[in-house]
Amino acid sequence: MKLWAGRFQKETDQKTNDFNSSISFDSRMAREDIEGSIAHAAMLGACGVIDKDEAGKICIGLEQILRDLESGALQIDPSAEDIHTFIEGELTQRLGDAGKRLHTARSRNDQVALDVRLYLRKQCDALSGQLRDLTQVLCKKAAGYAEAVMPGYTHLQRAQPITFGHHLMAYAEMFLRDLDRLRDARKRMNFCPLGSGALAGTTYPLDRGMTASLLGFDGPTHNSLDGVSDRDFCMELAAAVAITMVHLSRFSEEIILWCSWEFKFIELDDAFSTGSSIMPQKKNPDIAELVRGKAGRVIGGLTALLTMMKGLPLAYNKDMQEDKEAVFDAVDTLSMCLTAFVPMVETMKVLPENMRRAAARGFINATDCADYLVGKGLPFRDAYKVTGSLVAYCIEHGRTLEDLPLETYQAFHPLFGEDVYEAISLERCVNGRKVLGGPAPENVRAESERVLALLNACEEWPAAVPGGELWL
Ligand code: ARG
DSSP states (O other): OOTTTTTOSSOOOHHHHHHHOOHHHHGGGHHHHHHHHHHHHHHHHHTTSSOHHHHHHHHHHHHHHHHHHHHTSSOOOTTSSOHHHHHHHHHHHHHTHHHHHTTTTOOHHHHHHHHHHHHHHHHHHHHHHHHHHHHHHHHHHHHHTTTOEEEEEETTEEEEEEEHHHHHHHHHHHHHHHHHHHHHHHHHHOSBOTTOTTTTOOSSOOOHHHHHHHTTOSSBOSOHHHHHHOOHHHHHHHHHHHHHHHHHHHHHHHHHHHHSTTTOOEEOOGGGOBOOSSOTTOOBOHHHHHHHHHHHHHHHHHHHHHHHHTTOOSSOOGGGGGHHHHHHHHHHHHHHHHHHHHHHHHHOEEOHHHHHHHHHHTTTTHHHHHHHHHHTTOOHHHHHHHHHHHHHHHHHHTOOTTTSOHHHHHHHOTTOOTTHHHHTOHHHHHHTOOSTTOOOHHHHHHHHHHHHHHHHHSOOOOOSSOOGGGGO
8 A cells, every 4th residue: 555545546557666766776775764763752752743652662663663574573574665665654553643644744856865865875985985995905005016117108108117005005095085084074964854744744743853863963954945856965986986996996097007928017917817718828807897897887786876857846856766786886886996996906916017117128228317417518409419329229129218328428428427336226316306206215205194194083983873762
């Protein structure tokens, strides 16, 4: 029997019922729905809107339903319209009239707006924990490879020498910003819409501050129309998640390149690689490829949400039921990606000798060679030209700047002396780049410590929901 049976003369068509129903994807909010209802009932009792004893019964009944759902004693009915309807129906079956009083001064519109916020708030916290783990892993690895010289690239062409630690810390910076975005999204979602009713609030004398604080919110929302129809928190979280996926995807792309024989800068642990069914020599970076691929679907989820919302008049419209699959999938996908990605990065074998070899072959110390001549008194433009000719000579003769004999150097310019080798040594080039933000090993170690300290100082998230005893 439908909630609206009084107004209708026919049952909903079966297939239409399935089309209309959201139970297949909103039943994951069962706990949050029950927590929200307990707070609502406790507040109704405290304000004298319903009898205090009855409010107590409702709260106990709801807690029992939660226990039964968790133990498996109660199964969710897949033909129910949504999780809200199912739980209220179950409560009424168990308690009779008391159960029927739960929905006083409430609509499914403010109820669903509440449940999604409660659910996503927890997801924000869980994702933050995973991202924090990843950033920590990166900082530790970066400190371990603070001295490992590798080529830095622009246009995927070897450009200037950096260290592997510096490269990893670039990602640590991105994930730090992602953490901040998650925290920001959480801050703005943390207001309680309960009491907005269907769209126009209610005539009952509710204590909206009480429900808000029982549920750990920073306060109630301030406009009933906005309270039920705001989905900024879904879009904002999906955007933060999509940006994080873009970062993971760029990192994945580099990991894939680094695993190739063309680079061989790293080797992934067997536990995080796959083989080929036909080519016995293959070891494939499937996890990184999947993460890169899944970035697409998360971006799709964000696009779906933005597009779904852009034409909606105030207040609630059923279109909004589409919010859940998009944002839940985005959150699930990021979480799954991080679950595989963090240990993959943690266990990857770094091959610094190969990085060093690649760094020696791309003339990435040519700028430093020109600077050497400048140090000997040659104007930079002349020094640049001499070095350019030297590089051309090396390319033609299959040499590197480091292994060119001194006589050859001197044939290009008499100012070259024995000390040129020291000046263009990759270690020296990297060590000299100690400007703030530069790749010098001492910088990398300092940055790694700075970020680790930031992560540690990050205040803990407030407890999601106060203990059940507070409700009664
Ligand atoms: N299942 C609905 C949703 O997810 C709940 C709200 C229903 N409200 C309504 N007026 N039909 O949006």
